[in-house]
Amino acid sequence: MKYIPFVYHASYSQLALPSTHRFPTSKYHNLYQHALKHQLLFEQYRQTPSPIDKEILYAIHCPLYVEQFINGTLDHKAQRRIGFPWSNELVRRTLHAVNGTRLCAELALEHGIAVHLTGGYHHAHYDFGSGFCIFNDLVIAARSAIDAKKADKVLIFDCDVHQGDGTATLTQGHSDIISCSIHCAQNFPSRKQQSDHDIDLDKGCTDSDYLDHIRQILPYLIRLHQPDLIIYDAGVDIHQHDDLGYFAISTQGILDRDKQVISIAKMHNIPLAAVIGGGYSRNEDELTLRHSQLLIAANQLWL
Template identity: 65%
Template sequence: MSIPLVYHASYSKLALPSTHRFPTSKYQLLQQYLLNNQIAKPSDFHSPEMIQVEVLKQVHQDKYVDDFIDNKLDLKVMRRIGFPWSEALLNRTLHAVSGTSLCANLAIEHGVSLHLSGGYHHAHYDFGSGFCIFNDLIVAANGMISNGKATKVLIIDCDVHQGDGTATLSSQFDNIISCSFHCLKNFPSRKPHSDHDIEFDKGIDDRHFLHSLEQVVPYLINIHQPDLILYDAGVDIHRDDDLGYLNISTAGILARDKFIFKTAKQANIPIAAVIGGGYSRNEAELTHRHSQLFIAANSIW
């Protein structure tokens, strides 16, 4: 089958200083890599519209949403997010959050879908953090439940950083279950409780990481019986990532993604994946790491 992919050109149209850590070019480079290497074809891509403000306000504080859109957030709040406000940032944000919701809808329809952005798991109810403004995972999960397309959603977050915003927000929704696999001694310093937190010491290798995944994921599916999985496939777990402290190889990332997809497929649960975090000055290396998600999905479907 042809796996539906979600992408919008605004994802990489964000002018930042050359010293900025956020790799804004990676989204466009990833799309081009997938096309150049016949991992995807142009007809696979779906383009999201901007998210509706009312949808954001089902998850986030009204004032926070309005103030971000109108460029009225305090400078301290914007510094915590990590971006200067701009029309390009607003455009990118509203498309990217919508992209994860579109991805979830496509997953319900096709069994699997992948988003070439997403995973803004540090966004809380009334503030953003760590390059995350609105929590696309919670917005998508709540949207699927509100629209009657899912009754329970399991978020599996394998980014190296704990999804603290997802943890605090999911606690407000009975049918959204949060699980975070992350490095203990890493951002954020204060880690609120997810429904399930699996914490790794610095330097953990492929074998130990994959063993934990293989023990926990089937267990979560068994006890929660979700009818949709949202999967944050961050590659900042890689041993050469600029912001990660784990020792996971590229092969380990591929094995992780294959296991998640295989487990979801065997359980007959639709899965929508986002690419999550990944930080490197070497654009080619970072693109290759993110491409493992798409290679893994193609190998299972």
């Protein structure tokens, strides 16, 4: 394969938020432009998702919650817990983004690797959203791949700095979806849930410590569970200068992590669907650079 298939929709960055809001909505468009400019991705290999079908959401989420979010009738407390003010733009963005991860998983199963330029909504639970996450794209993509008989078992390998608490609760009844979260013990959410595998690392975790854990845990999980697909949340909020992260990981450390994950998946011949996950900084160029490490790693190792 001579290219990296990827998924992107313009709605990802078309969300008007107050200037004081900490969510960097521009980062998706910035990364897309950066990737094309530096030939990390190529426009002819972009796939554009359609809005997800509500029936697919109902398979993972409470139908009443789904309807209330889409129709804008969630109560103020529930909407506030999500972290975004409700708008038609938010609904449009959400429905395209969640389906984008489904599409990314399909592309990975077909081509061996694929990247989604958003995704990683791991704080979304059965009947409520939290922490900028509305519907859990990771679990939906895993369930869809299994239901379509394209995989018997899927590993969600979550390297965002925050625990994937929604993924943990949503996969507890699904023995064919394995959840692993490698996160900061002292970070959001304050009340952790039980993933199949939780790796709690302390504040100030360094490159060498972090990479040692990746090197050990991912091959172990592959041997133990023998997944047919890995959905990888490549959050960069592990960075030492991230606004919401408490780790001490360098930009080089992010690249090394991504290279490790990709090389381990490739060595075991397991398709890898990567989402860019969390990353928070007022410095847009810095944030783009951090997220682009995933694309650099993919180009170096997969092509």
